Amino acid sequence: MSEKYGEVERLWADLQSNCTDELFQQPRDVEITSQDVLSRIEKVILEIITDLSKGQAPLLVIQNRSSWANIRFDDAVGLHMGSGSTVSTIRSDSASSVNRFALTLKVLSEVYKLVQSNTYATKRDIYYNDTQLFGSQRTVDSIIDDISCMLKVPRRSLHVLATSKGLLSGDLSYLEEDGTRVNCRSESNAISVSSNVCGIRNIVSSAKFVLIVEKDATFQRLLDDGFCSRLGPCIMITGKGFPDVNSRLMVRKLWDTMHIPIFALVDADPHGIEIMCIYKYGSVSMSFEAHNLTVPSVMWLGLLPSDIERLKVPKEALIPFKKKDESKLSSLRKRPYIACQPAWEREMVILHERRQKAEIQSLTSIAPNFLTEVYLPNKLHYGGWI
Structure with a gap:
């Protein structure tokens, strides 16, 4: 046999x-x-x-x-x-x-x-x-x-x-496959990502960009601060960490329908970078469905490792590398897509040399509303997106 x-x-x-x-x-x-x-x-x-x-x-x-x-x-x-x-x-x-x-x-x-x-x-x-x-x-x-x-x-x-874990908010409304109209424009409550993204139709939005947010806590903070209306119109989405398939499908759906800039806001650490890479380039385990899940146009808005020094983030807000961080960073730098992203490689070199990481929340050590009132507006204005 x-x-x-x-x-x-x-x-x-x-x-x-x-x-x-x-x-x-x-x-x-x-x-x-x-x-x-x-x-x-x-x-x-x-x-x-x-x-x-x-x-x-x-x-x-x-x-x-x-x-x-x-x-x-x-x-x-x-x-x-x-x-x-x-x-x-x-x-x-x-x-x-x-x-x-x-x-x-x-x-x-x-x-x-x-x-x-x-x-x-x-x-x-x-x-x-x-x-x-x-x-x-x-x-x-x-x-x-x-x-x-x-x-x-x-x-x-x-x-x-699959049951979705992601959340949506911003200038967006659409019809579910069963005809239910979904409105994501509430400034206080987010909408769960549909469990049948492919059945979504009649998308209506005047958003200028989509912001992928790594963490639910940061997403909720931006929601509370009225980010979508203050720096919009825009759409925010979070997969609450490592994104589920529905969150990735939704980002792809928005790109296919609207063709507007899509930015990623993740922690300045190997884990955050990998999450951004999953949205942009996909994962090995779901590579057989890459054409439906990846959005290669995704741009890394922040938090950049170079921002840590540039913004003088207080040392007490930084987190020392652990062995698993070193291992993950080493793995990321060997990925095939890094060759076409020299700017990313430079950022990862900074991480490697500093051996320190920073969460998005570390920006509050500069000022309580620094993320919403200074960091993101400057990033978006500098890039000419708003």
Whole structure:
């Protein structure tokens, strides 16, 4: 049996080496219909049945979503899955993967029913259908992403939605897929990012720019200070740290619809820089859907490491580097997109040399309203954006 698996993996590698990237990444203008999804699921099941009829143990082969060997970089797209040869094999006759094999088929059957009936479910719905079987929500989440990657379809085409954690505010209104009108113009309350961003239509806005805010606390402070109306009109969005897919989809939706400048306001530390990079260039684990998630036009507004010295941020407001910060910074500097961002590299050199980081909130040590009344207005005026 091991010879069979070896041959399958060799054939898979040969297929990848002879195929163009279009097989592994659907362009944005190619519509994936429900029938396409159903047909691809049926093909997977047919292959399993064929193996069983031959007395062979079936298996599932999925491109490895955690391997940089499968990643290509294009400054117009970001990190996208290419024709790398690194794959994960989920075997039905292996003690280490038989459970994963069974759970993947279970989720595939749920997806098939959802697409066939044109209904939707959340990832939590699927998990709570059989919590003992799945064991954890994380297992369901990972399997859904594996299926999306295996079928080469955007996750939304599986009719499985994720609960959003992001927030929106500013000069923006739109219609949800069910016809509900959403107004984000309240100066005191933010709106949760839709769990079905792709169903949003009739976007109305006169915003001059979009501001991505790393942290919820900073987002709320800007909201309380009336930032969107004082320095706008504009739109603010936060993914509350590491962004969920819906927050990234929303930023992409705004870019596709409005084509206005998009800025990132993140901490001057390796973690903040990585979060900005995810919005701009994407992540390895979701690289198979890069065309729908990345916005390469995102600009780094602040907080810049060079701002720490320029603004004379008090030393007591700075945080010494830890080993994980050094490791993350070293990893970031090796990323393929840094080569086309020399200004970013200079900022990271400053971080490396100072071995100190600063949160956005450190600006309050200069003055309580420094961020809203001085820092952001000057940054935006200097760049000619307002």
